Amino acid sequence: MGARAAPLADAATGARGTALDITDVTHVFGGAHGVQALDNVNLALQRGEFFSVIGPSGCGKSTLLDVAAGLIVPTSGRVRFEAEEVRGVVPPGIGIVFQEDASFPWLSVWDNVAFGLRREGHDPAEIRRRVEYALTFMGLAEFRRHHPAQLSGGMRQRVCIARTLVLQPRLILLDEPFGALDQQTRLLMGEELLRLWRETGATVMLITHSLDEAAMLADRVGIMSARPGRFIATLTTGWARERDSGIVADRRFGELTATLWRHLRTESMRSLRGDKA
């Protein structure tokens, strides 16, 4: 068990093209007189891109992720994943990691990670190969027989990431996955996420409220307005693909987070006051 298993997929090929295309998406919860969460959102993610979304609390970031995943049908507008329309069903090829602990407490770590593969009917040898690789990759190999209740919050979140990773998604949607973790663990988990992204070549959309996280991890950062959310700016970070948490010491990192905050400050104040966009 100690041997490192074969990787899940070839590293990024650099193939481009649009992975996710969100066009004129508006979403209102609760009908015509309900709460408008999204307002005419447009976004196109290139294949293999790492995109972060930041915005004030309650601006509709998680709604955007749910719409992108197909968990919610938008009130209007269109979502396409690899040119196929997404409407109310999560398409194969999309993996989601939620903010809350979504590990299954009734299953061991190994069975949690193998859950999706078994559902998809893969043969046992392939399941074993992928699960062992994912567990090793996420540093969970020695905990394979544990149950989630025996793990820390960070380790449980890694179980959820591993469970998504084994399905080899081409688009990974992460909804504040490190929100409940302390700062040091977040930085390390961010590094693991970068490693995962580089190794799988997947497209990543990360919802976060941490400016540092967004600036460190992403190729591009989309900044959303106060509710109803829409993109008010998109910044390109310009980081090399090979990067780690060491870039927080880079002068450009400080400039980048300062720019993000400059864009976000007004929106956050409006959100606090409850102003409408």
Add this chain to the structure above:
Amino acid sequence: MTRVGIIRLILVSAFVAVVELACRTGIIDPFTMIAPSAMAASLAGLIEDGKLGADLAFTLTNMAASIALAVVAGFVSGAVIHALPRLRRVVDPLLAAYYAVPTFVFYPLLVVILGLNRLPLIVIGAMFGTVGMAVNTIDGIDRIPRVLIKTASAYRMDPIRAVLLIKLPAATPHLFTGVKLAVTYSMIGVVAGEFILSMAGLGRSIAFAYNDLDNTTMYGLLLLLLSITTAVNVLLNYAEQRVYRRWGCA
């Protein structure tokens, strides 16, 4: 054994000793109650005679069928009611008031419909247990973290698979309360049904012994019933504690 367990055992033993003493010294009339040691001796004699076998098998089979029916029907109806909010609004007050209904009034009707065999006993036992299970299923599904429901959607599960693969296991700690209620009520229903009108069973034997003023047999059989229900509850508690430990709720 834990300290609490030891204290519990001491309390029960002390109670049995007090009753034994009260019976042996005549404080409790032997026509009212026999000493616990006499109950145990009576039960041992009944088992030795081998006359209990058929009645015991009849009652245990009825109990098992009734419990299985109550748990399955309760879980399915609870899951369906939970999935249909309008239906839930309609039946919620009815479920709350269910145990105010004297279910036993339907027993003669069930005998007429299903015949004087084991079926009315199984149905009346299940009727006792189903609603407790249904109410706790609804409550259990209510308590499932929303993120697990979203996870089921992320895996593109249809509603039935979502229930079987996510909702049922996720609600298990809460379902135990329903199972325990279903077991208890179903056992009461079966024995009480046998007591009133049956061709066989421990309930009928107890009723016969009661009418014949045969306290020795009656208390021996009651001790047997008490032992069965205690054993089932101990097993359920053991299983519940295991699940709770695994879930991290203990």
